[in-house]
Amino acid sequence: MNVAKTLDATGLACPMPIVKTKKAIKDIETGEVLEVQATDQGAKSDLAAWTKSSGHELIDTDESSDVLKFWIKKGE
Amino acid sequence: MALHAMKPSELAKKVVNKEDLFILDVRTEDAFEDWKVEGENFEYKNVPYFDLIDGVEDIMDDLPKDKEILVVCAKEGSSIMVGDMLSDEGLEVSYLEGGMKAWSEHLEPVKISDLNNGGELYQFVRLGKGCLSYMVLSGGEAAVIDANRMTNIYTDFAKEKGVTINHTMDTHLHADHISGGRALAEETGGSYWLPPKDATEVTFDYQALEDGNTIKVGDTNIDIQALYSPGHTIGSTSFVVDEQYLMTGDILFIDSIGRPDLAGKADDWVGDLRTTLYERYQNLSEELIVLPAHYMILDELNDDGSVQEKLSVLYAQNHGLNIEDEDEFRRTVTENLPPQPNAYQEIRETNMGQITPDSEKKREMEIGPNRCAVR
Structure with missing residues (x-):
C-alpha cells in the first residue's frame, strides 16, 4: 500500500489519537493514504465511526499486535 | 467556569434519588445506543467527541441553561476535552470521572x-x-x-x-x-x-x-x-x-x-x-x-x-x-x-x-x- 504519511499516536489516550489524526489528514491530498498507529483500544471503534462521519475511508486495519494500525484514505 | 469531576458514587445517588440531569454523551452513536447511564429523570444528547474537536458552538443551543449537565465518554479523556470547551463558553458542567468504565465498575x-x-x-x-x-x-x-x-x-x-x-x-x-x-x-x-x-x-x-x-x-x-x-x-x-x-x-x-x-x-x-x-x-x-x-x-x-x-x-x-x-x-x-x-x-x-x-x-x-x- 502506498502510504503518504504515517502518524504515531502510540501511548496516547482518547481523544488524542483522533485529534492528531484529524490534523494529520489535512497534510495529505484526497485519495492519499494516512497510516495511523495507536495503542488505545478505543481507537478501533472511534476511528471507524469518525472516518464514516467525516467522509474518509478506513481501508484496512491490523489489530494483530499491541500497536494497532489503521489505513485511512482521504475523502473529498 | 471551572469544570467539575463527578464521581460514579455521586452519579449513583442521582439515579437512586431520581434527580434531574442532562447527559451529554460524547461516545460514538453505536456505543451510546448499546449502553448508557440510565436515570428516570435524565435527558440525553449524543454527539461524538470527534465532531466537537473544532468547537462546541453548534451544540450550544441544544444544551439546557437551567439543568445540571454531565459530559460522559468511555474513559474520561474526551469528556474532559468537551467539558473544558463548554466551561469556556460559560456553562457550568461536570464530567464523569473515569467515564463509562468507572461507571460500569461502581x-x-x-x-x-x-x-x-x-x-x-x-x-x-x-x-x-x-x-x-x-x-x-x-x-x-x-x-x-x-x-x-x-x-x-x-x-x-x-x-x-x-x-x-x-x-x-x-x-x-x-x-x-x-x-x-x-x-x-x-x-x-x-x-x-x-x-x-x-x-x-x-x-x-x-x-x-x-x-x-x-x-x-x-x-x-x-x-x-x-x-x-x-x-x-x-x-x-x-x-x-x-x-x-x-x-x-x-x-x-x-x-x-x-x-x-x-x-x-x-x-x-x-x-x-x-x-x-x-x-x-x-x-x-x-x-x-x-x-x-x-x-x-x-x-x-x-x-x-x-x-x-x-x-x-x-x-x-x-x-x-x-x-x-x-x-x-x-x-x-x-x-x-x-x-x-x-x-x-x-x-x-x-x-x-x-x-x-x-x-x-x-x-x-x-x-x-x-x-x-x-x-
Missing part, C-alpha cells in the same frame, strides 16, 4: 435488612451493568454471593464492618460478567463454592455447592441453604438466607425470568427452567423475599435503591411466571431473544479459569448491559 451497597442475632444483609447494586451481589454478615464473619470482579469493594466493606469473608459462592457460572468469587476467596483465605454441574470444565479447585448444603455464617446461626434450581444454566442454584430471603441468581428476576441459551443449550434447559419456576419455587413459602443477581430496567429498582420483592407478588405480577401453556413458554424463552451479552463466551471461559485476560481486557469484555433475562 457498586452501591444498599442495606436490605437486619438478620437474626445482629446479622446484616447487604445488596451491592452495580448500576452501570445491572448486576447484583450480596454480603451476609454475622458474628464477625461474612459470605459474599455472586461477587463481581472488583473484589476490593467487598474487602473494604468487610474491613469497615469488622468481619472476615469466609465464604464466596456463585449461584451459577456467569456469562455476562467476570466473577470475583474465586479471587475474593483467594484473597481472604475463604472457600469458593460453585455448583458442580456448572463446573465440569473449570481449571481450579472449588467447594461443590449442592442441593441441601447449609453454609453457616458466624456463630449466630445465619443459614444459607442451597436449593438446586436449574434452567439458566444446568447447575443454577438458589439460596435461602435466614429462612427469609430467596436468592434466585439468574433464574427469576423482578420483572423478567432467566434466559436458557447462554451456554448454547436453550432447548435442553427450557424444561428445567419451567420446572424450577413453576414447581420448585412454587413449593417455597410465598413470604420469601426474592433477591436476584440482576435487574434489567430502572422500574425494578425500589425507592431505597434496592432490588427486592416478595415471591407472592412476583407470582401475581411477573409475566414469566404466568404463562400457562408449555409451548408458549418454550417459545417465549427460546425465540426472539435479546442479543447475547458482550464477549459472553470469553467471559464464561474466564470464569472457568481457561483464559486469564489482563485487567484492561477484562474491563473491555464487560462493557455493555447484562442481557440475562427474557421479558
Whole structure:
C-alpha cells in the first residue's frame, strides 16, 4: 500500500489519537493514504465511526499486535 | 467556569434519588445506543467527541441553561476535552470521572435488612451493568454471593464492618460478567463454592455447592441453604438466607425470568427452567423475599435503591411466571431473544479459569448491559 504519511499516536489516550489524526489528514491530498498507529483500544471503534462521519475511508486495519494500525484514505 | 469531576458514587445517588440531569454523551452513536447511564429523570444528547474537536458552538443551543449537565465518554479523556470547551463558553458542567468504565465498575451497597442475632444483609447494586451481589454478615464473619470482579469493594466493606469473608459462592457460572468469587476467596483465605454441574470444565479447585448444603455464617446461626434450581444454566442454584430471603441468581428476576441459551443449550434447559419456576419455587413459602443477581430496567429498582420483592407478588405480577401453556413458554424463552451479552463466551471461559485476560481486557469484555433475562 502506498502510504503518504504515517502518524504515531502510540501511548496516547482518547481523544488524542483522533485529534492528531484529524490534523494529520489535512497534510495529505484526497485519495492519499494516512497510516495511523495507536495503542488505545478505543481507537478501533472511534476511528471507524469518525472516518464514516467525516467522509474518509478506513481501508484496512491490523489489530494483530499491541500497536494497532489503521489505513485511512482521504475523502473529498 | 471551572469544570467539575463527578464521581460514579455521586452519579449513583442521582439515579437512586431520581434527580434531574442532562447527559451529554460524547461516545460514538453505536456505543451510546448499546449502553448508557440510565436515570428516570435524565435527558440525553449524543454527539461524538470527534465532531466537537473544532468547537462546541453548534451544540450550544441544544444544551439546557437551567439543568445540571454531565459530559460522559468511555474513559474520561474526551469528556474532559468537551467539558473544558463548554466551561469556556460559560456553562457550568461536570464530567464523569473515569467515564463509562468507572461507571460500569461502581457498586452501591444498599442495606436490605437486619438478620437474626445482629446479622446484616447487604445488596451491592452495580448500576452501570445491572448486576447484583450480596454480603451476609454475622458474628464477625461474612459470605459474599455472586461477587463481581472488583473484589476490593467487598474487602473494604468487610474491613469497615469488622468481619472476615469466609465464604464466596456463585449461584451459577456467569456469562455476562467476570466473577470475583474465586479471587475474593483467594484473597481472604475463604472457600469458593460453585455448583458442580456448572463446573465440569473449570481449571481450579472449588467447594461443590449442592442441593441441601447449609453454609453457616458466624456463630449466630445465619443459614444459607442451597436449593438446586436449574434452567439458566444446568447447575443454577438458589439460596435461602435466614429462612427469609430467596436468592434466585439468574433464574427469576423482578420483572423478567432467566434466559436458557447462554451456554448454547436453550432447548435442553427450557424444561428445567419451567420446572424450577413453576414447581420448585412454587413449593417455597410465598413470604420469601426474592433477591436476584440482576435487574434489567430502572422500574425494578425500589425507592431505597434496592432490588427486592416478595415471591407472592412476583407470582401475581411477573409475566414469566404466568404463562400457562408449555409451548408458549418454550417459545417465549427460546425465540426472539435479546442479543447475547458482550464477549459472553470469553467471559464464561474466564470464569472457568481457561483464559486469564489482563485487567484492561477484562474491563473491555464487560462493557455493555447484562442481557440475562427474557421479558
